[in-house]
Amino acid sequence: MRVPLLDLKGQYQTIKEEILTVAKEVFESQYFILGPHVQQLEEAIAEYCQCPYAVGVSSGTDALLISLMAAQIGFGDEVITTPYTFFATAGAIARVGATPVFVDIKGDAYNIDPALIESRITERTKAIIPVHLYGQCADMDPIMDIARRHSLVVIEDAAQAIGSEYKKKRAGSIGDFGCFSFFPSKNLGAFGDGGIVTTQSREYCDLLQTLRVHGSKPKYFHKMIGGNFRLDALQAAIVFVKLKYLDAWTEKRQANAKQYRKLFREQGLDQIIRPPQEVEDLHIYNQFVVSVPDKRDELRAYLTDAGIGTEVYYPVPLHLQECFGPLGYRRGDFPVAEDAAQRTLALPIYPELSDEQQAYVVEKIKTFYT
Numbered sequence: 001m002r003v004p005l006l007d008l009k010g011q012y013q014t015i016k017e018e019i020l021t022v023a024k025e026v027f028e029s030q031y032f033i034l035g036p037h038v039q040q041l042e043e044a045i046a047e048y049c050q051c052p053y054a055v056g057v058s059s060g061t062d063a064l065l066i067s068l069m070a071a072q073i074g075f076g077d078e079v080i081t082t083p084y085t086f087f088a089t090a091g092a093i094a095r096v097g098a099t100p101v102f103v104d105i106k107g108d109a110y111n112i113d114p115a116l117i118e119s120r121i122t123e124r125t126k127a128i129i130p131v132h133l134y135g136q137c138a139d140m141d142p143i144m145d146i147a148r149r150h151s152l153v154v155i156e157d158a159a160q161a162i163g164s165e166y167k168k169k170r171a172g173s174i175g176d177f178g179c180f181s182f183f184p185s186k187n188l189g190a191f192g193d194g195g196i197v198t199t200q201s202r203e204y205c206d207l208l209q210t211l212r213v214h215g216s217k218p219k220y221f222h223k224m225i226g227g228n229f230r231l232d233a234l235q236a237a238i239v240f241v242k243l244k245y246l247d248a249w250t251e252k253r254q255a256n257a258k259q260y261r262k263l264f265r266e267q268g269l270d271q272i273i274r275p276p277q278e279v280e281d282l283h284i285y286n287q288f289v290v291s292v293p294d295k296r297d298e299l300r301a302y303l304t305d306a307g308i309g310t311e312v313y314y315p316v317p318l319h320l321q322e323c324f325g326p327l328g329y330r331r332g333d334f335p336v337a338e339d340a341a342q343r344t345l346a347l348p349i350y351p352e353l354s355d356e357q358q359a360y361v362v363e364k365i366k367t368f369y370t
Contacts, residue, residue: 005309056231060181132161252351288349
C-alpha cells in the first residue's frame with residue numbers, strides 16, 4: 001500500500017472544475033497582479049480570521065518580512081522568537097537587519113514557552129514572533145501581557161495555522177500582525193507561492209498596502225522603500241475557491257488525529273508513541289507530529305520502504321544552523337527544541353487519508369517497535 005505524506009492530486013480532483021473555471025476567468029480578464037480577485041480574497045480571509053483587515057502578499061515569508069518592515073524593525077533591533085520553526089521565521093528577522101533572539105519551546109505542543117520570554121528582553125527588543133506550529137496556537141495571553149508591558153509588537157507566525165483558535169480567538173487576530181502562507185502543502189494552499197497579513201489596525205493595513213508595491217503611494221511616488229510583495233490574481237482566485245472547503249478539511253484532519261490516537265491505544269503503542277498535545281481550543285493539524293523514544297531515523301527509513309511518506313519538521317533547530325553561528329548559541333542552549341528535533345516525525349494527516357491507510361501506517365509502526 002502507498003500512503004503519501006500529502007495527496008494534493010486527490011484534493012484537486014474534488015474541486016477541479018471550480019478551479020479550472022476560475023482560472024479561465026483570470027486568463028480571460030488578463031488581470032494577473034492584485035486586482036478584484038485579490039481584494040475578494042482579502043475580504044474573505046479577514047472575515048474568516050476575525051480581523052477587519054487583510055493584505056495579500058507574495059508568500060508567507062514575505063508576510064513576515066513586510067510585517068517587520070511595517071513595524072519599523074531594523075538594524076540594531078532584537079526580535080524574540082522560537083528556534084524550533086521553519087527557517088523563514090528567523091530569516092525574515094535577519095533580512096531586515098535585526099537580530100533573532102531565541103527562547104525554548106514547551107513540551108509536546110512545540111510552541112514557544114512564554115515563561116522564558118521576559119528574561120530575554122533587553123532595551124533593544126522591539127517585537128515577539130510566536131509561531132503557531134503545526135496548526136496549534138501558542139499560549140498568547142501571557143505573550144500579549146509581556147508585549148504590552150514592554151511596548152513590544154507581536155507578529156503571529158500563523159503560516160501553519162489558518163483557522164486555529166486560542167480561547168475562541170482566531171490565529172492572526174490576537175497580535176498586531178498575523179502572517180499566513182498559501183504554500184501548496186498548507187491546509188489552505190495555492191497553486192504556487194502566496195500569503196496574507198491580517199491586522200486590527202487601519203494604519204498598519206495602509207502601510208502594508210503601500211510597502212507591497214515598492215512603497216509607492218500614489219503610483220511612482222515613494223515616501224518609503226518597500227518591495228515587490230504583490231499577490232498574483234490567479235493564486236488569490238484559487239485560494240478563494242478552496243476557502244469554502246477549509247472547515248470541512250479541518251474537521252477531517254481532526255478526525256484523523258483522533259483515529260491515530262485510538263489506533264495507538266488499540267495496538268499498545270500509546271506508551272511508545274507520543275502524539276501532539278491538544279493544548280488550545282482548536283488544533284487544525286497542518287501536520288500530525290509524533291514523538292518517538294528512539295531510532296527516529298531508522299523508523300522513518302522503514303516507513304519509506306513500506307511506501308509511507310513522512311517528514312522531519314525540523315531536524316536542525318535554528319540556533320544550530322550554520323548561518324546563525326555568529327549569534328553564539330551552542331548545543332544544549334535550548335534542550336526541549338533540540339530533543340524535539342531528534343525525536344519527532346510527521347505522519348500523513350491529509351483529509352483524503354483513508355481508514356485503511358491509517359491502519360497500515362500504525363501497523364507498520366507497531367511492527368518496527370515490536
